[in-house]
Amino acid sequence: MVAIGDGVISQLRRGVLEFCVLALLRDDERYGFEIVRALSQADGLVTTEGTLYPLLARLRKEGVVETTWRESTSGPPRRYYRLTPAGRSLLTAFTGEWVRFRDSVDGLLETGALK
C-alpha cells in the first residue's frame, strides 16, 4: 500500500488554516486561546497549537484581522481578534473558490469522472 506523504496533507492544512481562522471570526471576535482551542477540536486540522499564534500575528500584519485588548473577569486582559473589511472579503472570496474546488475533487474521487 502506498502511504500519503505527510507533505501533501501538511501543505493542504497550511493552505486552508488561515481561512479557518477567518471563518471562526466571521460572526464574533475571539481571543487567541479561544481560536486555538476551537481549531484544535476540529479533526485533523491542527497538529501543534503553538504554531497558530505566529499565524495570527501574520494575519494581523497582513491587515485581515485586527486586535483589541479587553479586560477579563478571570485573569489578565485578553487580546481579541476580529475581521477587518479586507479579511471579510477575503473570506467570502475563498468560500466561493473552496466550494468549487471541493465539489470538483469530491466528484472525481467518488466517480472517477468529472460531473
Next chain:
Amino acid sequence: MTTTTTLHPLAADYLDRVDRAARRLPRTERRELVEEISAHLHEATSLDMPDAEALTVLDRLGDPEDIVEAQQPDEPGGRRGVHEWAAIFLLLLGGFIFAFGWIAGVILLWSSRAWNTRDKLIGTLIVPGGLATAFVVALLTGTKRKCTSGPGHPTICTPGPGTAHQIIAIGLFGLCVIGPIFTSLYLARRAR
C-alpha cells in the same frame, strides 16, 4: 518575567524556552509571541495541576523551536542571502570604498530581517568603518616620528611618541582589526 511565578513550574520552564528561542525575532514580534503563549499557558494550566496534565498541554503546543520557526515564513530577505552577505562584506571592507561602502553596509544591515536590533547595533558600532578604520588608525599613529636629514648636518629625529602612547596605539589598532572580524563572524552566525 513576573507572570511566570503564577504558572505551573513546567509551564514556566516552557515559556522560558519559547522566549529564548524567540531571541532571533524582531523585538515586538518576540514580545507578542511570548505574550500569547503566556496567555495560553495561563488559560490551559494551573499551579496545582498534576505534571502529566501540564505536559499534555505543552505537547499540544509543540516544540518552541517549531513555533518560532512558524513565525519566520520563508520570504526573500528573511534569511541569509545575497542581501545579508553583501551587508557583512561591506561592513568589513566597504570603508575602503571612500567610506560610502561601509554606509551602504549599514543600510543593508538595518533593512534586513535576518538580524534583531542587538545584532544590528553590534554590526554598526563594532567598529564604525570596518577594517578601513584600522588602516586610518595605523596611518595616524605611524606618522608621528619624523626624521629629517640634509647635507651638512646629522640626521635629526624629533622624539616619537612615548612607550605608553605606542602601547595605546598598538592596542587601538589591534581592536580595530579584531573588532570588525569578530563582528563579521558574529553576523554570519546570527543571520537567519
